[in-house]
Each structure stands twice: as C-alpha cells, then as structure tokens.
Amino acid sequence: MKTNWATGIVIAIISFISFILYMVITMITNQQYDHDLVTEKYYQQELTYQQNIDAKKNYESLDEKINILNTENGLKIAFPKSFTPEKIKGKVFLYRPSNKKLDFEIPISITKPYLLVPEKNLLGGRWNIEISFTYQNTPYLTIKEINY
Structure with missing residues (x-):
C-alpha cells in the first residue's frame, strides 16, 4: 500500500x-x-500571618532553643530547661509533604521538660514539624524539617 x-x-x-x-x-x-494544597484553610491562616511572624521572632530571641531528637521510642521534643513544663501550652503539628493522610497534631500538655511523639505515628522519611506554644502569655513558633 x-x-x-x-x-x-x-x-x-x-x-x-x-x-x-x-x-x-x-x-x-x-x-x-x-498534589494537594499544604492546608485546606489557607485564607484563615493568612489572617494570622503577622502573629506567626511575631511568635517566630519571640522564639528566635530565646537563649535556649527546642531540641528535637530521634529516639527508639519516637521523636523527643525537649523544651528549654528554663521553662516550667506545666506552664507550656500549645500544639505540635507534624506535616508529611508526600501524604496528607499522615498529618497529625498533638496538644502540648506536659509535666516533664519534653514531649514524646510515639514511634507508631511516624513513618520513615521527611516531616515538617511546627511547634506552636505559649509560655507566660508569650507566643512562640518554630517550623523545622526533620528526617525520621
């Protein structure tokens, strides 16, 4: 043909x-x-943007920073030793960029100077961790990338 x-x-x-x-x-x-948006409440978070900037500045002005350690029991978030643990209130939000179904939030209510995120909640890989807390009516915010 x-x-x-x-x-x-x-x-x-x-x-x-x-x-x-x-x-x-x-x-x-x-x-x-x-690929989804990072958050479904994008516009609501934009309204608190200046408060987040102020909270980050407060955190940066601390002499002792939060220490995040990988342990055999999970992720240990150690707060500054100068803080009284009972007066720390807030939340820890763990965001998994690759799968939003794995995202979770833990309220901060501690009696020891650290918070332990159980290993069963964490899969190996990259996580973004957002620690937002208040101590003596002063807000603090830190955002870090970790590999577990």
Missing part, C-alpha cells in the same frame, strides 16, 4: 493527540501525581 504525504500528516496528528490524551489520563488517575 502506497501512502502519500496527507496520510502521513493525519497519522502524525492522531499519534500526537493519542500521546497527549494518554498523559492527561495518567496524570489525573495516578495517585503518585496527586
């Missing part, structure tokens, strides 16, 4: 359209390419 140039152009166009459709369908249906 002899083909002319018009048939070649039609075959090339159909091949190109098929390739594009294949890529679009793959990107839509494959969970590997599922």
Whole structure:
C-alpha cells in the first residue's frame, strides 16, 4: 500500500493527540501525581500571618532553643530547661509533604521538660514539624524539617 504525504500528516496528528490524551489520563488517575494544597484553610491562616511572624521572632530571641531528637521510642521534643513544663501550652503539628493522610497534631500538655511523639505515628522519611506554644502569655513558633 502506497501512502502519500496527507496520510502521513493525519497519522502524525492522531499519534500526537493519542500521546497527549494518554498523559492527561495518567496524570489525573495516578495517585503518585496527586498534589494537594499544604492546608485546606489557607485564607484563615493568612489572617494570622503577622502573629506567626511575631511568635517566630519571640522564639528566635530565646537563649535556649527546642531540641528535637530521634529516639527508639519516637521523636523527643525537649523544651528549654528554663521553662516550667506545666506552664507550656500549645500544639505540635507534624506535616508529611508526600501524604496528607499522615498529618497529625498533638496538644502540648506536659509535666516533664519534653514531649514524646510515639514511634507508631511516624513513618520513615521527611516531616515538617511546627511547634506552636505559649509560655507566660508569650507566643512562640518554630517550623523545622526533620528526617525520621
């Protein structure tokens, strides 16, 4: 069978359209390419942006910083020794960039100078940890990336 140039152009166009459709369908249906927003309450968080900046400045002005350690029992978050543990109130939010279903939040209510995040809640890999707390009516905020 002899083909002319018009048939070649039609075959090339159909091949190109098929390739594009294949890529679009793959990107839509494959969970590997599922990218969500960091937070669903984006605009509500924007309203507290200046408060977060002030809380970060308060944290940076501390002489002793929070220490995060990987232990066999989980993730140990040690607060400054100069703080009375019972007066520390707030939350620890762990965000997994690769899977939002693994995100969780732990309230800070401690009697020892540290908080232990159980190992059963953590999978190996990269985590973003946001520690937001108040001590003597002063807000503090720190955000770090860790590998567990």
